[in-house]
Each structure stands twice: as C-alpha cells, then as structure tokens.
Amino acid sequence: MTRGLVEEFGPERVRDTPISEEAIAALGVGAAMAGARPVVEFMYADFMALAMEPIVNQAAKIRYMFGGKARVPVVFRAQEGAGRGNAAQHSQSLEAWFCHIPGLKVVTPSTPADAKGLLVTAIRDDNPVVFLEHKLLYNTKGPVPAGEHAVPFGAADIKRAGRHVTCVGIHTMVHKALAAAETLAREGIELEVVDPRTLVPLDIETILASVRKTGRLLVTHEAYERGGVAGEIIAQVVAAAFDWLDAPPVRLCGRNVPIPYNGALEMAALPQADDIVVAARQLVA
Amino acid sequence: MSSTSGTVAEIPAELSPAQLVGMLRMMLRIRRFDQRALELYREGAMRGTTHPYIGMEAVAVGACATLRPQDRITSTHRGHGHCLAKGGDPRLMMAELLGRATGYCKGKGGSMHIADVDAGILGANGIVGGGIGLATGAALAARLARRDDVSLCFFGDGALNQGILHEAANLAAIWKLPVVYVCENNQYAMSARADAFTSVPDPAVRAAAYGFPGASCDGMDVLDVYRAVGAAVARARAGDGPSLVVCVTYRFMGHHVGDPLNYRDKAEVERWRARDPIERFRRVLVAQRILTPAEADALGAEVEREIEEAVAFAKASPEPEASALEEDVYA
Ligand SMILES: Cc1ncc(C[n+]2csc(CCOP(=O)(O)OP(=O)(O)O)c2C)c(N)n1
Ligand SMILES: [Mg+2]
Numbered sequence: 001m002t003r004g005l006v007e008e009f010g011p012e013r014v015r016d017t018p019i020s021e022e023a024i025a026a027l028g029v030g031a032a033m034a035g036a037r038p039v040v041e042f043m044y045a046d047f048m049a050l051a052m053e054p055i056v057n058q059a060a061k062i063r064y065m066f067g068g069k070a071r072v073p074v075v076f077r078a079q080e081g082a083g084r085g086n087a088a089q090h091s092q093s094l095e096a097w098f099c100h101i102p103g104l105k106v107v108t109p110s111t112p113a114d115a116k117g118l119l120v121t122a123i124r125d126d127n128p129v130v131f132l133e134h135k136l137l138y139n140t141k142g143p144v145p146a147g148e149h150a151v152p153f154g155a156a157d158i159k160r161a162g163r164h165v166t167c168v169g170i171h172t173m174v175h176k177a178l179a180a181a182e183t184l185a186r187e188g189i190e191l192e193v194v195d196p197r198t199l200v201p202l203d204i205e206t207i208l209a210s211v212r213k214t215g216r217l218l219v220t221h222e223a224y225e226r227g228g229v230a231g232e233i234i235a236q237v238v239a240a241a242f243d244w245l246d247a248p249p250v251r252l253c254g255r256n257v258p259i260p261y262n263g264a265l266e267m268a269a270l271p272q273a274d275d276i277v278v279a280a281r282q283l284v285a
Numbered sequence: 286m287s288s289t290s291g292t293v294a295e296i297p298a299e300l301s302p303a304q305l306v307g308m309l310r311m312m313l314r315i316r317r318f319d320q321r322a323l324e325l326y327r328e329g330a331m332r333g334t335t336h337p338y339i340g341m342e343a344v345a346v347g348a349c350a351t352l353r354p355q356d357r358i359t360s361t362h363r364g365h366g367h368c369l370a371k372g373g374d375p376r377l378m379m380a381e382l383l384g385r386a387t388g389y390c391k392g393k394g395g396s397m398h399i400a401d402v403d404a405g406i407l408g409a410n411g412i413v414g415g416g417i418g419l420a421t422g423a424a425l426a427a428r429l430a431r432r433d434d435v436s437l438c439f440f441g442d443g444a445l446n447q448g449i450l451h452e453a454a455n456l457a458a459i460w461k462l463p464v465v466y467v468c469e470n471n472q473y474a475m476s477a478r479a480d481a482f483t484s485v486p487d488p489a490v491r492a493a494a495y496g497f498p499g500a501s502c503d504g505m506d507v508l509d510v511y512r513a514v515g516a517a518v519a520r521a522r523a524g525d526g527p528s529l530v531v532c533v534t535y536r537f538m539g540h541h542v543g544d545p546l547n548y549r550d551k552a553e554v555e556r557w558r559a560r561d562p563i564e565r566f567r568r569v570l571v572a573q574r575i576l577t578p579a580e581a582d583a584l585g586a587e588v589e590r591e592i593e594e595a596v597a598f599a600k601a602s603p604e605p606e607a608s609a610l611e612e613d614v615y616a
Contacts, residue, residue, distance in 0.1 A: 016477055017482075018445075019413045019444065019474055023448065046412070050412075050447075050448075085332020085333035085384075085395065087393075087394060087395045087397060087411065088393075088411070089398070089411030089415075255610065255611070256614070257611060258393075258614070260392070261333065261392060261398070262604065264604060264605075265609060265610050
C-alpha cells in the first residue's frame with residue numbers, strides 16, 4: 001500500500017510511526033494547519049476508532065469554528081471491509097461514521113483508476129478527507145491512466161448503463177452489482193450500476209437522473225444497515241423523486257451484527273451478488 | 286536482568302517438582318499448539334491470520350504460574366500462549382481456530398478473539414493495547430467486590446506507545462488497583478524495531494513516571510519471569526497497587542503467518558534461538574534431577590498426542606448453524 005514511497009520521497013517525508021493512532025491523526029491535523037499536506041495511513045479502518053477525537057472534534061470543525069480562517073488539508077487513509085476471515089475488529093466498513101460529521105469529505109473508490117484519480121484529488125483538497133479503500137479490492141486489476149489523472153469529488157460514475165433498475169453500490173458492492181447485472185441481463189432485466197465514488201460530497205443528481213429513468217432503486221453496501229449511507233441516499237431520493245418511483249426502494253446492506261470469523265457466517269453477514277439478483281427481480285415484478 | 290545467555294534464575298523454593306514439570310509441559314503445549322496452528326493455516330483450514338507465540342513461551346507460563354484460578358488476564362493478538370497458560374482447553378481453542386460451533390467463541394471470534402471469561406481469560410484482542418484498560422477495569426471490579434484477585438495484562442512492546450497505557454497506568458496508580466502490566470518486549474512490532482520506536486531502551490523505567498515499580502526480566506527464562514511477575518502479583522494482592530514488568534523476549538517466527546520476515550537478519554534470529562526458553566528450562570530440570578531426559582521426551586510425546594487430539598476434535602466438530610449469525614449481539 002505504501003510500496004516504493006520511501007524510496008521515492010525519502011524517510012523524512014514518509015515516516016513509519018509507533019502504534020499511536022490518536023497521536024498520528026492529531027499530528028496530521030496540526031501539521032495541516034501549519035502548512036503541511038499530510039496523508040495519515042491507519043491500516044485497518046477499525047483502528048480509526050482510536051483516532052476519532054482529532055478527526056471528528058478537531059479536523060472536521062476547525063475551519064468553521066475559526067470563522068473560516070484555517071485550512072486543514074489532511075487525508076486520513078484506511079482499508080475497510082470484510083471477506084477474509086479477519087473477524088469483528090478488522091473487517092468493519094465505517095464510512096457512515098464520517099459521513100455524519102460536517103466538515104469531512106468521504107471517498108470510497110472501487111476501481112484502480114478511481115483510486116488513483118480520487119487520491120490525487122483528496123491530497124489536493126484543502127479540507128480533511130477520509131479516504132477509505134476496501135481490502136479485497138487491492139487485488140483488482142484494471143486500466144489506470146498514466147500521468148496526471150484526477151477524478152473530481154461529487155461526480156458519480158455509471159459503471160454500467162441499464163433501463164430497469166438503478167443499483168447504487170459502494171466498494172465491493174459495485175463489483176457484485178456488475179456480476180448481478182450479467183445474470184439479470186440474461187433474463188432481460190437491465191441493471192444500471194451507479195458508483196457514487198465520493199459519499200461526501202454526494203452526486204445525488206446522477207442518482208436521481210438514473211431513478212427517473214428506471215423508476216426503481218436498490219442501494220447496497222457492506223456497512224451495517226442501521227444508520228448506514230443507504231438510508232441517507234434513499235431518503236434523499238424519496239424526498240426529491242417520490243413521484244418517479246414505481247416501487248419502494250430497497251437496501252441490501254451488512255447485517256446489524258459484528259463480522260463473524262466463520263466463513264459461512266461471514267458470507268451471510270454481507271450482501272452478495274445473488275441478493276442483488278433476487279431483489280432486482282422483485283423490484284421489476 | 287538476572288541472566289542473558291545459558292544460565293537461568295534459581296529455582297524458587299515454593300515451586301514443587303510437579304509444578305516445575307507442569308510448567309515445562311505447558312511451554313511444550315504452547316509451542317506444539319502454535320506449530321499445528323501454522324500447519325492448519327497453510328492447509329487452508331483457517332481463515333484470517335494467526336500470530337505464533339513460538340519463542341515467547343516462558344513469558345506466558347512464568348507469568349500465569351503466579352496466578353490463582355480466579356485471577357484474570359487480558360491478552361493480545363498473539364494470544365494462544367496466554368490462553369493455554371491460564372488454563373485454556375486446547376480442544377476448544379483449536380475448534381475456534383477452525384471456526385467451529387464447539388470453539389470458545391462458537392466459531393465467531395477466531396484466533397484473535399479467543400476468550401474464556403469464566404476461566405479469567407478476558408480475551409485475546411485485535412486492537413493493539415485493547416486489553417490494557419480492560420485489565421485495569423477488572424482490577425477495579427475486584428477491588429469493589431472486596432476480593433483479592435489480581436488482573437494481569439499482557440501487551441507487546443508496540444502497545445507501549447498507545448495513549449491508553451498512560452491513562453490506565455495513572456488511574457491504576459491513584460486508585461492502587463491490583464493490576465500487573467506485563468510487557469512482552471519481543472523487539473518488534475510487525476517490522477518496527479522496539480529500540481527505534483520507543484523513547485527509552487528499557488521501557489520499565491516508564492513505571493517511575495506513575496509512581497509504581499517497574500522491572501525488566503529475562504523473558505527467555507521462565508523462572509526469571511516467575512520471579513519478577515510473582516513479586517508484582519504479590520504486591521498487587523496485598524493491596525499495594527500496580528507494577529510494570531517488562532519481559533525481554535523474541536518471537537522466533539514472523540509477525541503473522543504471511544510475514545516475509547525481510548527486516549531482521551539471520552544472525553540475530555540465531556542468537557535468540559540459541560536461548561530457546563524450552564531447551565533451557567528442560568536442561569535445568571534435568572540438571573536438577575527433577576526430570577530424566579527420557580521423562581522429558583515422554584512429556585513432548587504426551588503433548589504432541591494431546592494437540593493431535595485437539596485437532597481431531599476440532600475437525601470433527603460441526604460448523605455453526607446459520608441462525609448463529611444473529612445470536613449473541615445482545616445479552
Ligand atoms: C490499534 C491497532 N493498531 C494497529 C494494529 C495492527 N497491528 C497488529 S499487531 C501489530 C504489532 C504489535 O506489536 P507488539 O505490540 O509489539 O506485539 P507483537 O506482535 O510483537 O506480539 C500491529 C501494528 C492493531 N491491531 N491495532
Ligand atoms: Mg512486539
């Protein structure tokens with residue numbers, strides 16, 4: 001994840017740290033206020049729980065509290081997600097925590113090209129950005145534009161076009177939705193797969209345009225369902241495009257349980273491509 | 286530190302021959318358990334990862350030998366040794382590693398979350414430093430219940446730099462809580478060298494900042510660990526408050542099963558392997574005629590059978606029912 005960085009930029013700028021998450025995050029915030037542009041790497045997003053104070057009470061609020069007289073250009077980077085048997089303390093998807101906090105931007109790339117383009121934008125942004133990758137997607141292969149490649153925040157990407165059901169997915173769920181779309185296509189059901197790419201800011205216009213076309217909405221993420229981002233997206237769509245909906249929107253999310261170690265239980269705790277297929281069939285029925 | 290090379294601390298008078306043999310058996314059990322865990326992982330029978338305790342057996346065994354059954358421990362991600370030494374059942378542990386319904390956590394926890402709360406094992410922990418506050422809180426509970434139980438908190442050199450240690454140590458000191466902080470300084474936190482990432486060469490000096498005793502001991506010598514931790518446990522039990530004991534040790538294997546181990550040199554590993562805590566203790570017991578070499582070999586064979594039995598039990602155990610997914614979220 002950080003391979004080659006120290007060789008390219010040197011040990012002065014690329015530092016190994018003691019295991020001190022709160023301090024690392026807080027130093028990032030302070031350094032950002034004082035003119036640096038730090039990227040703070042946490043490994044597992046679960047460990048960000050130890051650093052919530054500097055992220056939530058400091059970084060997110062400093063500009064506003066100080067009457068717009070400060071900038072906090074820091075990136076908090078971590079991997080989230082389940083699927084490898086890492087169990088309850090190394091598998092969570094915690095993006096909703098950060099979406100809840102005004103002042104933070106939240107990024108969730110699902111492809112190699114987006115990961116590059118969004119990370120560039122995150123580092124250039126003058127605000128604190130929480131940059132969350134999915135650990136299973138590190139092995140994803142895909143074309144990556146060489147040289148300058150910046151993906152703007154607040155621009156969703158339609159990963160597959162379709163006329164019948166809009167499926168908004170985050171991280172691995174984009175890929176599971178694409179797999180489901182193949183199955184559904186053989187039945188004549190066209191799934192439109194929308195990847196918001198950034199959750200704050202959220203490109204609700206692209207989602208609304210898709211829903212106005214399909215009349216059906218399915219939102220899916222690995223994060224726990226209760227209080228998750230799917231609820232927020234559905235609320236916004238219902239408020240803005242209620243008359244365009246032909247069926248109640250559906251969310252397919254992680255179950256409201258800690259991620260279990262056992263393989264079959266872990267699979268059952270997470271939404272799968274088959275769940276999307278079944279839900280899409282019911283939406284068009 | 287009482288010894289650094291082949292010599293070991295003197296045998297404390299209160300340890301009977303049976304107890305000494307039991308300590309050697311426990312060290313062998315821990316080593317064999319983790320060797321088998323590595324094999325099972327490589328066979329694909331385990332998920333996630335596993336962190337072998339191999340090389341550090343003297344710490345868990347020496348420390349837990351000072352405890353009573355009702356005392357409590359908190360453990361770490363590298364927790365199999367602690368759990369066994371506190372009386373954990375290898376069959377239930379092995380079943381947990383395989384994610385079976387019969388495991389300590391019904392297959393939901395895996396290697397990094399093995400716990401037996403009734404036996405005073407408040408859990409392995411996936412969070413570095415995660416057990417420090419819990420052990421201190423358990424010590425508070427013992428106090429509140431007017432029991433003379435002690436909490437023993439295992440943590441690595443990596444956890445020395447988590448803020449929770451500072452906060453909990455100060456609380457333990459001002460409230461005189463019966464907790465013993467046992468730092469396993471195995472020289473590395475993943476690839477980070479303790480001597481480069483910790484501000485002082487001997488972390489035991491940090492205890493002075495909290496006004497309680499700190500001592501380092503030879504973590505490759507089970508008797509020296511027993512002596513140092515025993516003094517701290519006695520102090521805690523007497524109501525005199527917390528202590529820090531740093532056990533200087535080494536992990537023979539990688540950080541976890543997939544570690545490429547490209548950050549430490551062979552000569553260093555060989556130097557530490559030459560001080561293998563099991564070999565050393567066995568030599569002492571044989572030299573003191575507490576055990577014959579043949580009896581020591583028989584002990585190894587006995588442990589080997591016991592661990593195979595645990596593996597067989599685990600493999601024959603059922604997977605959890607699908608309904609287990611939603612169970613135990615709340616009491
Ligand atoms: C809060 C937190 N940060 C980081 C990690 C990742 N991690 C797991 S083990 C480990 C190294 C721990 O080193 P140490 O405490 O010395 O224990 P050892 O592995 O040497 O037994 C790290 C950084 C974690 N599990 N939890
Ligand atoms: Mg260590």
